Amino acid sequence: MNIETTKLELMHLLLQTQKESLLKKLKSVFEEEQVDWWNEMSExxxxxxxxxxxxxxxxxxxxxxxxxxxxxxxx
Incomplete structure (x- = not known):
């Protein structure tokens, strides 16, 4: 399965869910994965x-x- 197919499947699942707790968990995963580009730079x-x-x-x-x-x- 390629990445674009996976994205589409996740979008479909995301749009169909009504579980706020699940949406909050997913949002927190994305927030944790975000890299602060400033910290990635050299001094x-x-x-x-x-x-x-x-x-x-x-x-x-x-x-x-x-x-x-x-x-x-x-x-």
């Missing part, structure tokens, strides 16, 4: 993002339209 990557956010807060950035115009020159 160096996190620091780079923090630095970028500080720079943006201080107005130290180049507007997206200006950057895109630079790249349009090469196309």
């Amino acid at each position: 160096n990557e996190q620091e780079e993002i923090k630095t970028g956010l500080k720079q943006a807060d201080n107005g130290e950035y180049v507007d997206n339209e200006i950057v895109m115009k630079r790249f349009d020159k090469w196309h």
